[in-house]
Amino acid sequence: MDEPRVGAREVERVFRAEYGRAVSVLVGVFGDIDVAEEAVQDAFTVAVERWPATGLPPSPAGWIITTARNRAIDRLRREATRDERQAQAAALLAARAAEARDGEDEGAVRDDRLRLIFTCCHPSLGTGAQVALTLRLLGGLTTAEIARAFLVPEPTMAQRLVRAKNKIRQAGIPYRVPYESDLPDRLRAVLSVVYLIFNEGYAASSGDRLVREPLCTEAIRLGRLLVELMPDEPEALGLLALMLLSDSRRAARVSPGGGLVLLADQDRSRWDAALVAEGQELVRRCLRRGRPGPYQIQAAINAVHSDAPSAAATDWPQIVVLYDQLAAITPSPVVALHRAVAVAEVEGPAAGLALVDALGPELTGYHLSYAIRADLLRRLGRDTEAADAYEAALACTGNAAEQDFLRARNREARGGG
Amino acid sequence: MKQYLLSVVTPTGGEPPAPEELKAIMADVEAFHDELKAAGAWVFAGGLHAPETATVVQVTGGETVMTDGPFIEGKEYLGGICIVKAPDLDAALEWGRKAATAISLPIEVRSFVQD
Numbered sequence: 001m002d003e004p005r006v007g008a009r010e011v012e013r014v015f016r017a018e019y020g021r022a023v024s025v026l027v028g029v030f031g032d033i034d035v036a037e038e039a040v041q042d043a044f045t046v047a048v049e050r051w052p053a054t055g056l057p058p059s060p061a062g063w064i065i066t067t068a069r070n071r072a073i074d075r076l077r078r079e080a081t082r083d084e085r086q087a088q089a090a091a092l093l094a095a096r097a098a099e100a101r102d103g104e105d106e107g108a109v110r111d112d113r114l115r116l117i118f119t120c121c122h123p124s125l126g127t128g129a130q131v132a133l134t135l136r137l138l139g140g141l142t143t144a145e146i147a148r149a150f151l152v153p154e155p156t157m158a159q160r161l162v163r164a165k166n167k168i169r170q171a172g173i174p175y176r177v178p179y180e181s182d183l184p185d186r187l188r189a190v191l192s193v194v195y196l197i198f199n200e201g202y203a204a205s206s207g208d209r210l211v212r213e214p215l216c217t218e219a220i221r222l223g224r225l226l227v228e229l230m231p232d233e234p235e236a237l238g239l240l241a242l243m244l245l246s247d248s249r250r251a252a253r254v255s256p257g258g259g260l261v262l263l264a265d266q267d268r269s270r271w272d273a274a275l276v277a278e279g280q281e282l283v284r285r286c287l288r289r290g291r292p293g294p295y296q297i298q299a300a301i302n303a304v305h306s307d308a309p310s311a312a313a314t315d316w317p318q319i320v321v322l323y324d325q326l327a328a329i330t331p332s333p334v335v336a337l338h339r340a341v342a343v344a345e346v347e348g349p350a351a352g353l354a355l356v357d358a359l360g361p362e363l364t365g366y367h368l369s370y371a372i373r374a375d376l377l378r379r380l381g382r383d384t385e386a387a388d389a390y391e392a393a394l395a396c397t398g399n400a401a402e403q404d405f406l407r408a409r410n411r412e413a414r415g416g417g
Numbered sequence: 418m419k420q421y422l423l424s425v426v427t428p429t430g431g432e433p434p435a436p437e438e439l440k441a442i443m444a445d446v447e448a449f450h451d452e453l454k455a456a457g458a459w460v461f462a463g464g465l466h467a468p469e470t471a472t473v474v475q476v477t478g479g480e481t482v483m484t485d486g487p488f489i490e491g492k493e494y495l496g497g498i499c500i501v502k503a504p505d506l507d508a509a510l511e512w513g514r515k516a517a518t519a520i521s522l523p524i525e526v527r528s529f530v531q532d
Contacts, residue, residue: 122506124506124510170528170530171506171527171528172419172503172504172505172506172509172528173505173506173507174504174505174506174507176505176507178507179507182507
């Protein structure tokens, strides 16, 4: 009588944790995302009715998958009675589903989730569609939640998901881990989708932080999943480490008033020590593999910052070395810009400014390049030029917290000049 | 097995390749077709004459009207087509990559509606 009750919140927790696993298994059986989603949702509807009375089954995920599969087979049989050919197809599917029941070991489930990730992040889908599908199918977020996080109306997001799923079906995007020769490119696409989700949450302006921060949590959860599914991919480890180390500073990078606090000014006691420790351990683990990549190096740069008890104690020469490595692997003006910041710490602001001024026109309109230039000018005492650069930076960002920060700096420069 | 249409996206008003260049392209395209046939993926392929050679036929209220020239004028036109059999989009995109390499023009890959 006093058995613990299974409430709506508990079912919700299982839903978030197991939705992606269940959908990926069902897509594997039925070869169709809509059939799979509908079946898994049916199964959770049954769970909401039954679990409060029966208690949580020993394996909630297994229960959901079995229930979903039976529901889907029933549905296909019902719909098939009209047409002989459909009936044959349904019989075939049911047989395959029964077979799948026997081969349902953890390894097979793992492969199903990996297939689903590569399907969601297929390069023939637009970035917006890749992100939405990944959050929906693997993250188990509702369409409304995804729409809120990306600041678009729910019908727009619903339509984006329908279109993406139609394209998968109609164009014949395979449900398969890519061929060996395509794997590096395809893995890069998967990692960049997860990192994009993280950055959408991380760079959120103060006003909508509450609705967007869950994206960071979700991206880290997906990052952990990638590491679990592809333990031999050092870039997957590097991405997870990078996200954990960035996320460890989440509380410290926002002032009580909601303003942006730069790395150098952050109260380092407010960094999440557990996340820092986990991130640093991952950096060590992936660098031991000796196959450095852009995520691993960016994670290593973050680890150097995390090591420093104060901003002044930062090992900047080490950071310059890491940026040199990053620039060698992925040369880009943005990498060169960040390298200039590190050089300014080692050799002084004049050296940094010379590097920034030598950058090509690719960074025109990129607010950070003006903000960094402004900061270097300010440190050189060239306040009027600094103020002009702050204004240029302001004109290029729509992020409220960043705007407030730049306005404050601009006022200081104008006041002093 | 699905069927995919590979369309050659040809820029409007572009200079046609020089004769010896064209000869090299035709040889590459021929080799691509041979590869399709050897793989059992071949359905059909053919180049098209320029869009200004097209005629549009319309029937309105039982009356046939013919118009000179392409129906839609755009920055690109359909320069040729190739239809391939492929198990899925990845396989079709690989054929598309080979076609684009042979022709040196972008290739649009689209699946046919199947019942």
